[in-house]
Amino acid sequence: MKISDIIIDYYYKNKRELVWRNTKNPYFIWVSEIMLQQTRVNQAKDFFNRFISCFSDVQSLAEADENEVLKLWQGLGYYSRARNMHLSAKFIVNELKGSFPDKYKELLKLKGVGEYTAAAIASISFNEQIAAVDGNVYRVLSRLFDEHTPIDTAKGKKRFKELAAYMIEEQAPGDFNQAMMEFGATVCIPAKPNCNRCPVSTQCLALSKGTVLQLPLKKKALKVKNRYLHYLIIIDNNNTFLQKRKNNDIWKGLYEFPLIETQKLIKTQKLISGDDFRKLFKGKVHIEHVSEVIRHRLSHQLLHIWFYKIVAENFLEKTAFTSISVDELEKYPVPKVIEEYIRESILKN
Ligand code: SF4
Numbered sequence: 001m002k003i004s005d006i007i008i009d010y011y012y013k014n015k016r017e018l019v020w021r022n023t024k025n026p027y028f029i030w031v032s033e034i035m036l037q038q039t040r041v042n043q044a045k046d047f048f049n050r051f052i053s054c055f056s057d058v059q060s061l062a063e064a065d066e067n068e069v070l071k072l073w074q075g076l077g078y079y080s081r082a083r084n085m086h087l088s089a090k091f092i093v094n095e096l097k098g099s100f101p102d103k104y105k106e107l108l109k110l111k112g113v114g115e116y117t118a119a120a121i122a123s124i125s126f127n128e129q130i131a132a133v134d135g136n137v138y139r140v141l142s143r144l145f146d147e148h149t150p151i152d153t154a155k156g157k158k159r160f161k162e163l164a165a166y167m168i169e170e171q172a173p174g175d176f177n178q179a180m181m182e183f184g185a186t187v188c189i190p191a192k193p194n195c196n197r198c199p200v201s202t203q204c205l206a207l208s209k210g211t212v213l214q215l216p217l218k219k220k221a222l223k224v225k226n227r228y229l230h231y232l233i234i235i236d237n238n239n240t241f242l243q244k245r246k247n248n249d250i251w252k253g254l255y256e257f258p259l260i261e262t263q264k265l266i267k268t269q270k271l272i273s274g275d276d277f278r279k280l281f282k283g284k285v286h287i288e289h290v291s292e293v294i295r296h297r298l299s300h301q302l303l304h305i306w307f308y309k310i311v312a313e314n315f316l317e318k319t320a321f322t323s324i325s326v327d328e329l330e331k332y333p334v335p336k337v338i339e340e341y342i343r344e345s346i347l348k349n
Helices: 003-014 026-036 041-054 058-063 066-073 079-095 115-126 135-144 154-168 173-186 205-209 268-273 326-331 336-347
Strands: 225-235 239-244 259-262 286-290 294-297 301-311 322-325
Touching: 003 154, 003 173, 026 041, 026 079, 026 115, 041 066, 058 079, 066 079, 115 173, 135 154, 135 173, 135 205, 154 173, 225 336, 239 326, 268 286, 294 336, 301 336, 322 326, 326 336
Parallel strands: 225 301
Antiparallel strands: 225 239, 225 259, 239 322, 286 301, 294 301
């Protein structure tokens, strides 16, 4: 039996029941694939259900307000993906008369849809014979074929595409792609692959050569940048202040408290005597509480975050920020780390 047949057969017998697996609706597949790029299946299920119950088709997503879309995405991270989906939904409705693109090449024209997502939608929804190669699939292929070409190089991408194309031949493409993703997510997992119960272990070259845990190879080690974010929770009667992040940076489009970002770790005393802090307030400032540092890892950044609760009627920049009642805070789309702080340290008190 061919390796691909065995993996598909294993998938049919062991696949997890997921809402988006019972449909070929390209809109549903699109939403689920974008969500699954950044979160585990169990978590994605809830986000998917909430999203689909608010925006049940591409038309309703296109008509939504951006804040509404970001609010539903809150907690998933990678907010540019939500904004891109929103833009693409508008493009489909306005430019394509609501007709969802049904070819791999056409799908690639949607903002935020890369080769992997386009291949997933084209194969699952439209039966196009094209392999979808994501992180899971790179891992499975590199081990099955003991392939040591780094996956983050042009040569590696080409090589793995060839291997995937070879395997998908003569298979139902949607099932093959889902079977490979599921196999990588549940059997051939990164640190402790389940080689003992793997249905293709006798054909796995990396297993026979003892190279399983070395694969897949990457050329560039991931460089992580440290950032130091100091959020000021300025309480003015029952109001506080927010701003919308506009720059081309993390969390674009989400709201946050007034922020001072420093280049390195600094003590509270140094922060409040510095120019960035002093220009915000007139006279003496009473800092009621400083949170412990919260560390939040994004793909290429490690954020070190502090929240400073400040009671201040002498805040000078009131007009530069949106003044809102503390009770309204939960209505705004904010990064997950801020959402947790609001819930635990502002609304509970
Ligand atoms: Fe992956 Fe192990 Fe199966 Fe090889 S034998 S495909 S490494 S789970």
